[in-house]
Amino acid sequence: MKILMAAAENDALPRGKVGGIGDVVRDIPIALGKIDQEVDVVIPGYGSFSKLEGAQHVTSLEVTFGGQQEKIDIFKVALKPSAENSSKNVTQWVIEHPLFAIGGEGKIYCDDPSNRPFASDASKFALFSAAVAKAVISDVFGKIDVLHLHDWHTAMVSVLRAFDPEYQQLKTIKTVFTIHNIALQGIRPFDGDESSLKAWFPYLAFDYSKINDPRYHDCYNPMRAGITLSDKVHAVSPTYAKEILLPSNIEEGHFGGEGLEHDLRYAAETGRLHGILNGCEYPDSAVAPLKLKALLKLCAKEVIKWLGDKPLVDQAHLIAATRLEQIANIKHKKQPLVLTSVGRITDQKVRLFQEVMSNGKTALEHLLTILADDGVFILLGSGDKKLEEFLAKIAVNNSNFIFLKGYSEALSINMYNSGDLFLMPSSFEPCGISQMLAMRAGQPCLAHSVGGLSDTITHNVNGFTFNGDTPQQQAENMLSCFHSVLALKQHSPTEWATISDNALKSRYLWRDVAHDYIKHLYSH
Template structure:
């Protein structure tokens, strides 16, 4: 079977990763290739990637866009990989590097959300469609689209005469995160469907946003137009069929629950868990001092990125110094790694009546002789709040950035991994922590519910309201700390079970083939 994957990110290419979708687009093709399939992957060229890899220009061609033609270059990158049946492609155009070389996503003002990125990915989708139409790319049996960035391909194949031959290709659409849908106006804006494709005749009832009828919703369009729709965990595939109730801490279909229910009724909706790579490499024992020294190096590197010293890096540096001086720390060490967004940390930030939840958790941890290290960046206000907590709590180290080596240290040295997401389509961090033998404390939603089992390989909490979820989070942390400090046999069993968990890409790839790829219209 010939498969073409279209996405915004791909961690097989250095510098083309922002989030978890890049891991999926890196790993799934290899797993499918190992089953005997031929897989091509294509993303925009954000960073002149041909300079980093041996490459070959396949074609230079014209793409109709915004009422004129844009010249786009298609190149294949030759990347060392164990999967010989996976080919990596990039499309180059000045628009794909408009935010600077290497920048994947752009930040638009709140009154024009997604505007720059939407135009960029509209051209990308048009270029992929043109490359397929002109046979610059091998015509696939399956065209697998990832998230809203590639969703316009379903619209072009359905409504454009130029690309109507693509309608006969079996199209699969994966929703990685319903919170980001790429909504833009239909017209009267430079970043709008009719500006990008002025001659396109379309059915607005099928592709409009259900809340803003004057706007295009790329994600809804792909859900309605694709042959198969894939959610990245079984539990998330059930949650999205229900209306979100943000005030009660439930994140469901985010306005698209009716379309997703219809997809389910049409037998075209599947929930297949993402996987994780498992290798036989033995990791050398990591000491706390080694972790802290790696943290110190990471903080220095972040400091060097600006001529102005950020207070958060200074405070982190001081906290690291203090921890290195003390030799009486015996744990537990709680770790957390991830983007700082309300999806990930709302339950830590929001006050529970008059209780500062995060402070309460850190105090409970201090009472048990423990410390916490959080590695992440994102929302500026969240970064500021966590910096203030670090200044207040001697047992909290906030590392405001990302460092791959440091993340590996945290996975392998931590005793308990904290992931209290309000929603989590799948999640990879908890899988990596489990793989390293670190039990996880998670909110039992989405992929977290499918991977972490209470008192088997970690600790879980839930709740019918935000307050109840917060209360249960505090309670379950105390349960975990009691097991760590007072029930050694039970803790050892938890860590053993965590390390033995397997969420293989091989299993997921088989389900891709049987549930997503086999059926036609």
């Protein structure tokens, strides 16, 4: 079987990842290739990937877009073989056009103003989708059996397949749409903006009822289009596939289907929706854990590097450098508990930390009070500026909290491998990879029992979970759970060792995911 995957990210290419899509698009093709499936992966070149060593220009095509013909260039990228990427059945492609580098060379996503959300990205990915459709009907990839579209960025392919006479032969190819995060839908106006459906494809006659946004009726919703127009719909964990069938009430902490629950229920009722958990790679050799002083030294080295990379001093980096030096000089009576957290700083990830408790202090401040002198909490990540400021402010006033504002692959690996307890209190989590990376190193997680976190962590077996009907309850239960976990670590070392060992032995294999893809998504 020949599968073409189209996505915005692909971590098989250097710097081709922003979030979880990049991990999936890197790993699942290899797993499919190892069971004799042929997989081609295509993403935009972003003005960068076509310049990689091993990139070869294959062809140029003309694509109708914005009322004119646009020239797109298609490259095949040969990766240097390694144990991680080796599969003779996987081929990497990138498509180039100046619009794909609109945010800057190599930048995958743009930061558009709040009054025009997704504008630059939506135009960029609409052209990319048209380019993919044109490349398929032009036989660039050879005969395709399955067209697998990842998230809203590639959903326009399903629209062109359904409504554009030029691309009608795409209807003979089974099309699968994966929902990585239903909260991001890429909504744009139908008309009246240079980033709108009619600006991109002025000639297109479409069925409004299949692709309009149910809340903003004058807007096109790519995520909805992918759901309604694809043959199969895939959510990235079984629990998330159930959660998105429910209505959302953000104030009460229920994220649900974000307005698309009716379409998703119909997809479930007609046997088109499947929840399949993402997998994780399990290397043969593990990274040795670092003692706290060595981990702090590595953190300090990274912070100094960040400070040197910027013309202006970042306050968060200065706070982290000061705190690292202070903690390194403390002589602890016993081995401190090392709490870790790695991830993008978004509302989804840290909202519960911000929840204000009855005494006016935030849940994070309460957690650090419970931790006291028994340990240190190291949080690595960057993202939303206001949330970064919130974490930096907490770091100023709490000597047991280090906020490392940025990202470092080496640092993240050592945090996964050297921590005692990984915190993941996400408000929602379609699948999650961080918890799997921590668990494979034997670090149990304390997590909100939602989405893929619920599917990978069993309370008091291989980790610890909490829930609650409102953000307030969730925050209270998180703190109560942490209090119990701390007591368990201090007073029941044998039970703690068993839970850590169970986390280490937990397996979520891409090989199993690949078999499920074939059975539930690709087979007719």
